[in-house]
Amino acid sequence: MQDIKLITEAAEIIKAGGVVSFPTETVYGLGANAFNHDACLKIYRAKGRPSNNPLIVHVAQIKQAEELVIFNEDAYLLSKLWPGPLTMVLPEKRNSKLAVCVTAGLGTVAIRVPAHEVAQALILQSQVPIAAPSANKSGCLSATSHEHVKSNFKDDDIFIIDSETTSKYGLESTIIDLSTSIPTILRFGFITPQVIEGLLNKKVEIATASSKIKSPGMMLQHYAPKTPLRINAEYLEEGEIGLNFGNSKLISKGSLNLSPTGDLAAAAANLFAYLHMLDNYSEANLIKRIAIAPIPNESIGLAINDRLIRAAYI
Ligand code: TXA
Ligand code: MG
Numbered sequence: 617m618q619d620i621k622l623i624t625e626a627a628e629i630i631k632a633g634g635v636v637s638f639p640t641e642t643v644y645g646l647g648a649n650a651f652n653h654d655a656c657l658k659i660y661r662a663k664g665r666p667s668n669n670p671l672i673v674h675v676a677q678i679k680q681a682e683e684l685v686i687f688n689e690d691a692y693l694l695s696k697l698w699p700g701p702l703t704m705v706l707p708e709k710r711n712s713k714l715a716v717c718v719t720a721g722l723g724t725v726a727i728r729v730p731a732h733e734v735a736q737a738l739i740l741q742s743q744v745p746i747a748a749p750s751a752n753k754s755g756c757l758s759a760t761s762h763e764h765v766k767s768n769f770k771d772d773d774i775f776i777i778d779s780e781t782t783s784k785y786g787l788e789s790t791i792i793d794l795s796t797s798i799p800t801i802l803r804f805g806f807i808t809p810q811v812i813e814g815l816l817n818k819k820v821e822i823a824t825a826s827s828k829i830k831s832p833g834m835m836l837q838h839y840a841p842k843t844p845l846r847i848n849a850e851y852l853e854e855g856e857i858g859l860n861f862g863n864s865k866l867i868s869k870g871s872l873n874l875s876p877t878g879d880l881a882a883a884a885a886n887l888f889a890y891l892h893m894l895d896n897y898s899e900a901n902l903i904k905r906i907a908i909a910p911i912p913n914e915s916i917g918l919a920i921n922d923r924l925i926r927a928a929y930i
Contacts, residue, residue: 659671753769847928
């Protein structure tokens with residue numbers, strides 16, 4: 617388990633209106649007291665995040681979520697996946713006391729119960745819900761290690777909890793909107809549409825870029841490394857470095873393989889870390905582009921391709 621003293625120190629910072637970066641089982645979060653408007657504004661400033669893009673509220677248990685949002689039957693069914701990598705968008709309770717900037721005034725709240733023991737301990741010790749987006753500068757690659765967070769926020773006043781455990785899933789949580797008549801997946805993640813449909817015993821919709829943008833963070837360009845990307849690459853072009861999957865053959869000095877055995881969960885867990893590595897390698901070695909092998913567009917591959925399409929979008 618993480619150094620308890622570090623978590624206690626971090627919890628004091630949250631209580632005092634500061635910003636803490638903490639590990640979760642998905643990606644690192646950049647958190648503040650969700651009741652404290654000024655504290656949450658610091659997150660927007662540090663990330664360079666547009667103020668119309670609301671934050672996910674992290675709570676320790678369902679009971680704490682019930683104080684902030686209105687649960688419906690579907691929400692109770694899906695809460696079986698908590699703690700875990702699922703975020704539900706639900707109507708905000710009138711007396712939630714959440715800072716307006718956390719929800720961007722939408723009237724709904726994106727909420728989740730993280731499973732990571734450090735995230736759990738931090739919320740419990742802080743005694744408040746923690747609003748936290750992913751701990752990266754707006755539009756950039758998400759962080760799956762404290763080194764990524766440090767390199768993103770060198771000049772910011774942020775307390776970073778160094779966790780020895782790496783991110784279990786590697787990708788941000790699945791987001792499902794349950795505030796509308798038909799449950800709609802706003803962002804793919806480790807929890808697949810099939811798993812959700814199984815629990816709800818009905819079909820869900822998938823929000824696409826062309827459908828009405830419900831999640832302000834769904835804009836197409838996102839997660840971009842500094843080096844350009846080319847996706848679905850069958851071969852390497854001159855000046856490129858390869859990111860492989862399974863038995864693909866984009867082989868050059870420094871190239872990597874997300875999962876040589878073709879395991880999508882393993883590939884997801886490695887995705888951001890490998891993109892960070894290839895990005896740094898490309899900068900240092902004057903490589904012009906990262907070529908990425910095709911990833912099957914099924915199950916967790918849906919989430920991987922979603923991130924890659926946004927990362928490659930110019
Ligand atoms: O795994 C995760 O979800 C991580 C960890 C730290 O929990 N967090 C994360 O936060 O990925 P962020 O801010 O990078 O992405 C949250 C997404 C954004 O696209 C935002 O627009 C959307 O959730 N969102 C937040 N509140 C919303 C709401 N009320 N309705 C619709 N979308 C919302
Ligand atoms: Mg993010």
